[in-house]
Each structure stands twice: as C-alpha cells, then as structure tokens.
Amino acid sequence: QSALTQPASVSGSPGQSITISCTGSSSDVGGYNLVSWYQQHPGKAPKFIIYEVSKRPSGVSNRFSGSKSGNTASLTISGLQAEDDADYYCCSYAGSNTVMFGGGTKLTVL
Amino acid sequence: QLQLQESGPGLVKPSETLSLTCTVSGGSINRGSGDYYWDWIRQPPGKGLEWIGHIYYSDYIYYNPSLKSRVTISVDTSKNQFSLKLSSVTAADTAVYYCARASYYYHYMDVWGKGTTVTVSS
Numbered sequence: 001q002s003a004l005t006q007p008a009s010v011s012g013s014p015g016q017s018i019t020i021s022c023t024g025s026s027s028d029v030g031g032y033n034l035v036s037w038y039q040q041h042p043g044k045a046p047k048f049i050i051y052e053v054s055k056r057p058s059g060v061s062n063r064f065s066g067s068k069s070g071n072t073a074s075l076t077i078s079g080l081q082a083e084d085d086a087d088y089y090c091c092s093y094a095g096s097n098t099v100m101f102g103g104g105t106k107l108t109v110l
Numbered sequence: 111q112l113q114l115q116e117s118g119p120g121l122v123k124p125s126e127t128l129s130l131t132c133t134v135s136g137g138s139i140n141r142g143s144g145d146y147y148w149d150w151i152r153q154p155p156g157k158g159l160e161w162i163g164h165i166y167y168s169d170y171i172y173y174n175p176s177l178k179s180r181v182t183i184s185v186d187t188s189k190n191q192f193s194l195k196l197s198s199v200t201a202a203d204t205a206v207y208y209c210a211r212a213s214y215y216y217h218y219m220d221v222w223g224k225g226t227t228v229t230v231s232s
Contacts, residue, residue, distance in 0.1 A: 003158065036218035038159075045208060045225050046159065051218035089159050093217045097164075097172040101151075104158035 004029065004090055004102035011108040017078040020105045022090030023071060028100060030071035034093035037066060037075045040104075041086045050075060077107070085109040112137040114209050114223035122203075122230050128196040132209030132223060139190045141167050145214035148192045150183060152205040153225075160205075164212060165192060199230045 005023040012018040022029065022037075029035055035053045038046035050056060050066040053073060063078045073092070077084055090102040118130035130150075137143060147164035154160075163173035165183045173181050177196070185192040196203060206227050210219040 003160075034217050038219075045222040046219075047222070048218055048220055051213070051220075052216055057220065091159075091161075091218070097170065098174065099161050099212075099217050100174075101159040101161055 002100075004092060004100060006088075006090060006102040006105045008103070009106045009108065011110055012080045013110045014080050014082065016080050017076060018080065018107065020075045020077075020088055020090075020107070022073040022075070022092075022102045024073075024092055024094075024100075025071055028092040028094040029068065029073050029090075031095065032093045033068065035066065035068060035073040036091045037064075038089045038091065039084075039086050040089065046089065080109050082109050112211065112221050114211065114221060116207060116209050116223045116226035118207075118226060118228070120227060120229060122199055122228060123232050124200055124230055125198055128194070128199050128203060128228055128230070130194045130207055130209075130226065130228070132192050132194075134190045134192075134211075139167075139185065139192065140187050147212040147214055147217075148183075148185060149210045149212045149219055150194045151208045151210060151219070152203075153208070154202070154205045162194065162196075162207075166214060201230050204228065204230045 037050035040046040053068045054066040094100045113135045122128045149164040150162040165171045180197045182195040206225040208225045209223045211221040212219045
C-alpha cells in the first residue's frame, strides 16, 4: 500500500489561490468518491477540512474546496491567509475497508 | 463534545510490544451512538501520516497490509476505550500515535486525539 502522491511543497501570497494535488490509482482515488483532506499545524493533531471529495464540514471556511478528476483529487484554497500556513494531507478509501494517506504537502504563505 | 485521549508508555524497547489506549469521553463508543470506525494513525518525526488500522465495535477489524502481521486493535465498550498493540517494534516505529473516530460509510476521520509520542529505544 503506497502513499498517495502529493507535491512536497506549494506556496502563495496572501489573497492568492493555490491548489494541492493528490494522485492515486483506479483502486483508490479514482475508484471511489471518498477522498478527505486534513490540515495540520506544527505540533497539532490533523483537522479534517474536506470529505467525500468536495464537502465541507460545518465550521470550515468556504475558502477551502475540493474536486476530483480521474485518479487525481485536488484541494484549492482561495484568498490565502497567514493561518493557512500548514501541512495538508489527502486520504482516500482504498478498498477492502482500508484507507491510505498522501505523503503530505507543506503550504507556505509568503 | 466528543474527545479522544491517547495514553501509554512513551518509551518502548526494541523487539518489545507497544501498547496504547484511546479513551473516549463526551460520548459513547457503543454501537447505539452511530456507525463509526475507531482508528489508529501514526506520524514518524518529520514525516507524513500513516493509517494503522481500525475497528468497528467488536465486529470488524481492518489493518494496513504493511503492518498487519504486527498489529492488534481491540475495543472495551465497558470502559469506552479502544487499544492498539504493535509487536516486535524497531526504531522505525518511533512516531506520534493518534486515535480518531471515522465515518463507517464515508471513511473520513472527524474527531482526533491530541496524539502521544512513542520512542523505540534501548
């Protein structure tokens, strides 16, 4: 079970938009609409921000949005703010009642 | 609101068994409280998240294939706790270990513990 592929790092200036990709296969990302995204600040537990590819939990800013095309899911953050500076992880159902995470992406707000 | 708290030894010797417990408060781990998996996830220092496995009450237990031979997850509904055992540990098992609640149907983890650091060293 290899990790889903995410870029190691992305950056953007305040107010800009960025997109983080998460590439898997037809056995995980491409096979199910069960991708979730997590935000993690240093020394803190992850916080879930997107589920079922594009749904936002209550309380999560609408600046966060998710999508999927084929075997690649994406997280877009619009109107970047300093507080968005964090690590982001995708997670997908991988069949047989298992899940797998992406390797993580460090977002730097310049 | 629901809270999860990991507990267990912070230091384990190589070749021994790592044992952690997750205590659920502010809600019940019992079936009547909804359909959830109770998950274990870990994060080695400076690295990404790795899913270890999860348990659906006492009925179904699923593990990461790469760890399956060494992992045991169990639940004690009378104590509102679930547990992780990882045998034959090495330095590579040094990590922050998190417990979490996950949607049974949609497989997202909506409530996380704060994590506990486990170091494998002699």
